[in-house]
Amino acid sequence: MAKLTRDxxxxxxxxxxxxxxxxxxxxxxxxxxxxCRISEVEAYMxxxxxxxHSYSGKRTNRTEVMYGEPGFLYVFIIYGMYNxxxxxxxxxxxxxxxLIRAGVPLEGLDEMALRRYNKTYSxxxxxxxxxxxxxxxxxCKAMGIDRTDNGEDLCENITYLEDDGSRxxxxxxxxxGIDYAEEAADFLWRFYIKEE
DNA sequence: TGGTCGATCAGCT
DNA sequence: GCTGATCGACCAA
Numbered sequence: 001m002a003k004l005t006r007d008x009x010x011x012x013x014x015x016x017x018x019x020x021x022x023x024x025x026x027x028x029x030x031x032x033x034x035x036c037r038i039s040e041v042e043a044y045m046x047x048x049x050x051x052x053h054s055y056s057g058k059r060t061n062r063t064e065v066m067y068g069e070p071g072f073l074y075v076f077i078i079y080g081m082y083n084x085x086x087x088x089x090x091x092x093x094x095x096x097x098x099l100i101r102a103g104v105p106l107e108g109l110d111e112m113a114l115r116r117y118n119k120t121y122s123x124x125x126x127x128x129x130x131x132x133x134x135x136x137x138x139x140c141k142a143m144g145i146d147r148t149d150n151g152e153d154l155c156e157n158i159t160y161l162e163d164d165g166s167r168x169x170x171x172x173x174x175x176x177g178i179d180y181a182e183e184a185a186d187f188l189w190r191f192y193i194k195e196e
Numbered sequence: 197t198g199g200t201c202g203a204t205c206a207g208c209t
Numbered sequence: 210g211c212t213g214a215t216c217g218a219c220c221a222a
Contacts, residue, residue, distance in 0.1 A: 061207095076214085077205060078205090079215050080203060080205040080213090080215095081203060082215050084214060101214085131216095135216070175214075178213095
């Protein structure tokens with residue numbers, strides 16, 4: 001299984017979004033491997049994107065990591081209680097990122113189930129299994145990602161991506177929850193794996 | 197099956 | 210003091 005290296009992330013958030021679909025998002029926690037297949041993402045195109053935290057070049061403690069090398073984690077808190085995980089794209093001083101919106105659990109099912117529902121995977125209802133990581137906040141909870149993971153290097157061995165050769169068909173739509181962003185709200189920058 | 201609403205915090209004004 | 214790249218609980222029908 002090929003672990004993705006820095007080069008993979010060094011492209012615009014839109015291109016990276018499409019390449020991320022079907023890839024395997026891995027974390028090693030307490031020596032246990034937890035992973036899920038990325039099934040839904042959104043591109044945030046930085047300076048010119050009114051929906052992006054880095055719109056117009058806004059640079060704060062929070063957005064700082066997006067101005068660095070690509071292939072790092074950008075984690076922020078939304079609505080006071082949920083974390084959202086992004087992967088920094090492009091290049092130094094080009095603050096673009098890809099929001100990981102959903103994943104399909106592959107390994108470490110019990111670890112995810114315990115973190116989300118405080119019970120083992122086999123005790124989950126059908127709905128709970130579906131809901132394990134099918135949203136940005138849920139995925140972070142299942143994968144154990146919070147603000148302390150902001151700035152993690154995906155080219156190290158704690159959190160990283162793998163390519164198992166999967167090349168899914170891609171569907172496109174408007175991004176979610178950014179109605180305030182005027183014309184940018186209509187851009188088709190949400191990508192997800194096509195269901196048959 | 198679908199609408200509304202509260203939780204709760206970082207960043208901005 | 211307000212608002213948001215969300216979620217899940219609760220209620221109505």
